[in-house]
Amino acid sequence: xxxxxxxxxxxxxxxxxxxxxxxxxxxxxxxxxxxxxxxxxxxxxxxxxxxxxxxxxxxxxxxxxxxxxxxxxxxxxxxxxxxxxxxxxxxxxxxxxxxxxxxxxxxxxxxxxxxxxxxxxxxxxxxxxxxxxxxxxxxxxxxxxxxxxxxxxxxxxxxxxxxxxxxxxxxxxxxxxxxxxxxxxxxxxxxxxxxxxxxxxxxxxxxxxxxxxxxxxxxxxxxxxxxxxxxxxxxxxxxxxxxxxxxxxxxxxxxxxxxxxxxxxxxxxxxxxxxxxxxxxxxxxxxxxxxxxxxxxxxxxxxxxxxxxxxxxxxxxxxxxxxxxxxxxxxxxxxxxxxxxxxxxxxxxxxxxxxxxxxxxxxxxxxxxxxxxxxxxxxxxxxxxxxxx
Amino acid sequence: xxxxxxxxxxxxxxxxxxxxxxxxxxxxxxxxxxxxxxxxxxxxxxxxxxxxxxxxxxxxxxxxxxxxxxxxxxxxxxxxxxxxxxxxxxxxxxxxxxxxxxxxxxxxxxxxxxxxxxxxxxxxxxxxxxxxxxxxxxxxxxxxxxxxxxxxxxxxxxxxxxxxxxxxxxxxxxxxxxxxxxxxxxxxxxxxxxxxxxxxxxxxxxxxxxxxxxxxxxxxxxxxxxxxxxxxxxxxxxxxxxxxxxxxxxxxxxxxxxxxxxxxxxxxxxxxxxxxxxxxxxxxxxxxxxxxxxxxxxxxxxxxxxxxxxxxxxxxxxxxxxxxxxxxxxxxxxxxxxxxxxxxxxxxxxxxxxxxxxxxxxxxxxxxxxxxxxxxxxxxxxxxxxxxx
Numbered sequence: 205x206x207x208x209x210x211x212x213x214x215x216x217x218x219x220x221x222x223x224x225x226x227x228x229x230x231x232x233x234x235x236x237x238x239x240x241x242x243x244x245x246x247x248x249x250x251x252x253x254x255x256x257x258x259x260x261x262x263x264x265x266x267x268x269x270x271x272x273x274x275x276x277x278x279x280x281x282x283x284x285x286x287x288x289x290x291x292x293x294x295x296x297x298x299x300x301x302x303x304x305x306x307x308x309x310x311x312x313x314x315x316x317x318x319x320x321x322x323x324x325x326x327x328x329x330x331x332x333x334x335x336x337x338x339x340x341x342x343x344x345x346x347x348x349x350x351x352x353x354x355x356x357x358x359x360x361x362x363x364x365x366x367x368x369x370x371x372x373x374x375x376x377x378x379x380x381x382x383x384x385x386x387x388x389x390x391x392x393x394x395x396x397x398x399x400x401x402x403x404x405x406x407x408x409x410x411x412x413x414x415x416x417x418x419x420x421x422x423x424x425x426x427x428x429x430x431x432x433x434x435x436x437x438x439x440x441x442x443x444x445x446x447x448x449x450x451x452x453x454x455x456x457x458x459x460x461x462x463x464x465x466x467x468x469x470x471x472x473x474x475x476x477x478x479x480x481x482x483x484x485x486x487x488x489x490x491x492x493x494x495x496x497x498x499x500x501x502x503x504x505x506x507x508x509x510x511x512x513x514x515x516x517x518x519x520x521x522x523x524x525x526x527x528x529x530x531x532x533x534x535x536x537x538x539x540x541x542x543x544x545x546x547x548x549x550x551x552x553x554x555x556x557x558x559x560x561x562x563x564x565x566x567x568x569x570x571x572x573x574x575x576x577x578x579x580x581x582x583x584x585x586x587x588x589x590x591x592x593x
Numbered sequence: 594x595x596x597x598x599x600x601x602x603x604x605x606x607x608x609x610x611x612x613x614x615x616x617x618x619x620x621x622x623x624x625x626x627x628x629x630x631x632x633x634x635x636x637x638x639x640x641x642x643x644x645x646x647x648x649x650x651x652x653x654x655x656x657x658x659x660x661x662x663x664x665x666x667x668x669x670x671x672x673x674x675x676x677x678x679x680x681x682x683x684x685x686x687x688x689x690x691x692x693x694x695x696x697x698x699x700x701x702x703x704x705x706x707x708x709x710x711x712x713x714x715x716x717x718x719x720x721x722x723x724x725x726x727x728x729x730x731x732x733x734x735x736x737x738x739x740x741x742x743x744x745x746x747x748x749x750x751x752x753x754x755x756x757x758x759x760x761x762x763x764x765x766x767x768x769x770x771x772x773x774x775x776x777x778x779x780x781x782x783x784x785x786x787x788x789x790x791x792x793x794x795x796x797x798x799x800x801x802x803x804x805x806x807x808x809x810x811x812x813x814x815x816x817x818x819x820x821x822x823x824x825x826x827x828x829x830x831x832x833x834x835x836x837x838x839x840x841x842x843x844x845x846x847x848x849x850x851x852x853x854x855x856x857x858x859x860x861x862x863x864x865x866x867x868x869x870x871x872x873x874x875x876x877x878x879x880x881x882x883x884x885x886x887x888x889x890x891x892x893x894x895x896x897x898x899x900x901x902x903x904x905x906x907x908x909x910x911x912x913x914x915x916x917x918x919x920x921x922x923x924x925x926x927x928x929x930x931x932x933x934x935x936x937x938x939x940x941x942x943x944x945x946x947x948x949x950x951x952x953x954x955x956x957x958x959x960x961x962x963x964x965x966x967x968x969x970x971x972x973x974x975x976x977x978x979x980x981x982x
Contacts, residue, residue, distance in 0.1 A: 234642040239857075243636045253623040256824025292681060295851035299688065303717045324846030328692045330719055435645025437856040457713030462684035467826040468628075469858060 222577050224564045225547040227370070227520055232570065233492060234435050235485050242475035247468075255471060258463030261454040263290030263442075267470045271442055274477040275428075278403060278486070279412050286447040287415070289454055292465045293441045294398055294427045295325050300456050301425060301443070302329045302361070305394055309360035315343050317523075317552035317561070319370045319398065322363060334359075335554035340514055342366060342376025345383045352391045361394040367411045368401035368519030371552045371563035375517065381417050388423040400429040400441075401519035403486050406494030408517055415444045422446040425453075430473055432520070433486060440469050496566040496574060497522070503578035504564075508585060520567035523549075527585060531559050538588040544580055611966050613953045614936040616759070616909055621959065622881060623824050624874050631864035636857075644860060647852030650843040652679030652831075656859045660831055663866040664817075667792060667875070668801050675836040676804070678843055681854045682830045683787055683816045684714050689845050690814060690832070691718045691750070694783055698749035704732050706912075706941035706950070708759045708787065711752060723748075724943035729903055731755060731765025734772045741780045750783040756800045757790035757908030760941045760952035764906065770806050777812040789818040789830075790908035792875050795883030797906055804833045811835040814842075819862055821909070821956075822875060829858050885955040885963060886911070892967035893953075897974060909956040912938075916974060920948050927977040933969055 247255075262268065268285040275283040291297035302312070312326050316335025323333045334357070336348045343364050351357040362384070366376040376384075388395050397414035405411065415426035422445070429441035443453060459465065476482040497516055504511050504524070512525040526532060532548035539545055549561025569577060636644075651657065657674035664672040680686035691701070701715050705724025712722045723746070725737045732753050740746040751773070755765040765773075777784050786803035794800065804815035811834070818830035832842060848854065865871040886905055893900050893913070901914040915921060921937035928934055938950025958966060 228647055229645075231642055231646065234645040236636075236640050236642045236645060237638040239645065240636040240638050240640060243632050247625075247629040247632045249626040249629050251625050251629060253620055253625045256618075256623040256625060256628065256826045257620065258617055258825040292685075292854075293851045295847045296681075299692070299847045303688070303719065306719075319850075321846065321850040325850050326846065328846035330692065330695075435857075436647040436852050437645045439851060439855050439857075457710065457715065457717035458684045458688045461708075461710035461714050462682045462828060463825050465681075466828050466855065466858070468824075468828075469855075 220543075222544040222580055223568065224577065224581065225545045226565055226568045228568055229432055229436065230492070230568055230570070233489060238476055238481050238485060239434065239438075239472065242472045242481075246472050246475050255468060259467035261289075261456075261459040261464050262450060263288075263464055263470060264467060267474050270474045270477050274482070275444075278483065279410060279416070281412050281416055283416075283444065287444055287450060289443045289450050290465045290467075290470055291427065291441045291443050293431055293436070293439045294400060294429045295321075296439065296465065297427045297441060297443050298322070298325045298363075298396065298398075299329050300458065301394075301396060301453060302326060302331060304453050304456050306331065306360045309358065311359045312361050312363055313348065313357065313359040313393075314363040314554060315365065315369065316554040317371055317549065317558050318363070318554065319365060320547070320551045322398070323554060326363070333363075333554060338369065338372050338374055340374055342369060342374045342380055343384070345380045345387070348384075349387055352387060358391070359393050361396050362388070363396045363398065364414070365398045365401075366414050367399055368404065368516065370401070370519065371521045371547070371549075371561075372523040373514065373516035373519050373521055375411055378417070381414060385417060385421065385423050389421065395424045397424060397426045399426050400432050402428070404432060404489060404493055404520070405518035406490060406497060406516075413444055418446060420446050422449050425449060433482060433489070434473065434476065438466075438469050438473065440466055440473055492571075493520075493567065496569070496571045499571045499574045500564065500566045500578065503575045507575075507578045507582040516566075520565055522564045522566060524562045524564055526560050526562055530585065530588065532562055533559065534592070535562070535585065535588050538591060539584050542580070542584045542587065544577075544584050546581070609932075611933040611969055612957065613966065613970065614934045615954055615957045617957055618821055618824065619881070619957055619959070622878060627865055627870050627874060628823065628861065631861045631870075635861050635864050644857060648856035650678075650845075650848040650853050651839060652677075652853055652859060653856060656863050659863045659866050663871070664833075667872065668799060668805070670801050670805055672805075672833065676833055676839060678832045678839050679854045679856075679859055680816065680830045680832050682820055682825070682828045683789060683818045684710075685828065685854065686816045686830060686832050687711070687714045687752075687785065687787075688718050689847065690783075690785060690842060691715060691720060693842050693845050695720065695749045698747065700748045701750050701752055702737065702746065702748040702782075703752040703943060704754065704758065705943040706760055706938065706947050707752070707943065708754060709936070709940045711787065712943060715752070722752075722943060727758065727761050727763055729763055731758060731763045731769055732773070734769045734776070737773075738776055741776060747780065748782045750785050751777070752785045752787065753803070754787045755803050756788055757793065757905065759790070759908065760910045760936070760938075760950075761912040762903065762905035762908050762910055764800060765803075767806070770803060774806060774810065774812050778810065784813045786813060786815045788815050789821050791817070793821060793878060793882055793909070794907035795879060795886060795905075802833055807835060809835050811838050814838060822871060822878070823862065823865065827855075827858050827862065829855055829862055881960075882909075882956065885958070885960045888960045888963045889953065889955045889967065892964045896964075896967050896971040905955075909954055911953045911955060913951045913953055915949050915951055919974065919977065921951055922948065923981070924951070924974065924977050927980060928973050931969070931973045931976065933966075933973050935970070
């Protein structure tokens with residue numbers, strides 16, 4: 205890739221497109237060897253044929269036990285099998301949970317900004333989604349409380365990404381989490397915590413799942429996933445909640461008809477939980493992603509010093525405030541002319557907000573590829589200013 | 594297993610329970626060798642890591658091409674890749690399709706009797722389900738027409754199992770299928786055809802998917818599955834419909850967020866489509882299930898001659914009319930005392946009907962196990978009569 209030195213015209217688009225938008229795992233870190241080895245051990249000609257039969261709705265008992273042991277070790281906090289069930293990734297879990305608990309009340313409250321595809325999961329299931337703002341400590345619980353108490357907001361559930369939030373990287377404080385549970389009790393809603401990034405923490409303790417604070421009250425459902433640990437294509441995750449909630453979710457018609465979710469893939473993944481290979485891989489992910497985060501931060505400070513942000517402590521994303529006066533969508537359009545993409549803040553908004561923001565991913569590119577890409581981003585900003593002034 | 598010669602009391606329950614109710618595939622015929630071999634070829638340490646990445650919503654292009662070639666060969670009728678997408682079995686497809694197309698109209702019409710768990714899939718997604726009766730030619734389309742024309746029935750979709758129906762084994766005539774499409778056009782609803790049994794046909798031609806009659810009008814969505822061909826635990830099936838319907842279903846939020854359905858499992862299964870091993874296995878299934886069907890029919894004629902039924906031409910089930918005066922649920926209760934189970938007709942009903950019916954499965958037991966089990970069923974009927982008269 206050559207570094208561009210001036211505005212480009214369409215015919216000069218460089219061969220390699222620079223994609224700072226993607227929320228995909230790093231291709232190099234997708235552990236094919238690990239999965240191939242696990243599959244070769246679990247799927248053998250002499251494997252019990254009943255592995256291919258209809259399975260139980262919540263997932264096989266030994267899978268749930270193995271997952272419980274794995275989570276207990278990784279979170280350093282006891283997780284029991286009766287609080288876990290298998291899911292078709294977090295996206296699949298959201299649909300199943302909405303179907304199970306929404307009833308006549310199809311209103312979902314979500315953080316704003318949030319994961320840009322979460323709303324579609326809910327609306328495709330028939331929900332209406334309204335937003336509550338986020339700051340450095342996560343969801344602004346006091347704003348939510350005001351809406352509940354004084355504006356007759358009556359959701360059936362609240363959707364949050366409490367840890368290393370997408371896109372802000374904020375971690376919700378424990379005080380806010382506890383207050384949120386109190387509000388859920390008072391106003392009778394469920395908290396659905398989307399937690400795919402907890403293990404991808406840099407230089408700090410792993411934050412426990414939100415459900416660990418629930419203490420059996422049945423107000424919090426945490427959703428975990430192997431998508432960012434092993435690979436999205438496995439379509440495998442887990443639901444973590446009080447046993448009576450798990451029992452209710454497991455009665456969803458799709459699960460009782462289909463015989464649970466992805467039992468064969470679950471058995472393959474179980475191999476990687478039991479033999480410790482996933483734990484080892486997670487340490488690699490933490491190290492590699494942490495380095496990329498650092499390189500991204502340093503590159504931004506060097507090449508686009510007027511960009512403001514909070515340094516992410518985990519996850520995939522950095523939530524940048526664009527230089528004064530630049531609108532995200534207009535800059536994105538300029539970026540397209542220069543074969544560079546990022547996610548405009550507006551894409552993460554539930555309304556039309558966050559026009560001064562960009563979500564930059566550090567999950568996809570290698571550390572040594574990042575500085576050049578941020579230089580390129582700086583040139584795009586420069587070109588954009590030249591075009592618009 | 595000893596054949597019981599008289600009424601049993603609870604403490605004498607024999608070791609092996611006789612389950613004529615189950616709709617599970619025969620354990621012996623779950624092709625673990627075939628799957629293990631396919632997995633060993635597709636999941637290797639040097640396999641492209643991008644197999645583990647987010648995939649496309651409708652399924653990978655080469656999977657859809659491979660499936661199209663397989664279906665074209667098996668159905669002896671051209672099926673193209675743009676009319677196909679991957680699904681999480683039929684159960685998962687039903688939820689995705691209902692979410693995509695129901696909108697404000699949550700009314701689903703279903704055959705009555707029908708697959709006993711289908712209603713739960715719909716109601717878990719927020720639907721209301723009403724029934725239309727079935728006869729030897731399948732759904733009674735003229736009854737449906739009357740309800741549409743004179744009783745203001747306005748469904749958003751109609752759910753049918755048109756081929757080797759569960760539980761009746763009826764195959765809907767082509768005339769009725771064509772009339773149903775006309776009604777769907779006139780009254781603006783979609784036909785959702787649940788077709789897991791088409792390939793399990795005995796001594797006759799394979800019936801083409803209902804969607805093959807749609808001819809691009811976009812009124813019929815056929816659902817296929819590998820559950821009865823390779824194993825339910827794969828959670829893999831396909832949706833077959835006009836390309837514009839496929840495009841719309843592929844936009845469902847769960848698919849765009851999750852990156853399609855089960856891409857890794859799809860790649861493993863694709864191996865068995867391409868190398869012909871699934872086609873070979875299907876011939877085995879046809880032969881084995883056909884023999885079991887014949888043995889079941891002969892055993893019923895011999896041991897319970899007053900049982901009436903239409904001989905199934907495919908699928909898993911025989912829909913028996915119980916001897917005069919016997920109620921299915923009461924007989925089922927007697928069966929439990931004798932460690933014997935079947936599916937009472939009422940379980941397949943949408944209302945309280947079919948009390949004089951039993952669904953008997955020939956999918957689960959070996960042919961040489963069936964006569965003894967039907968003898969045992971005859972004894973249960975005898976015992977039941979002794980108890981109730």
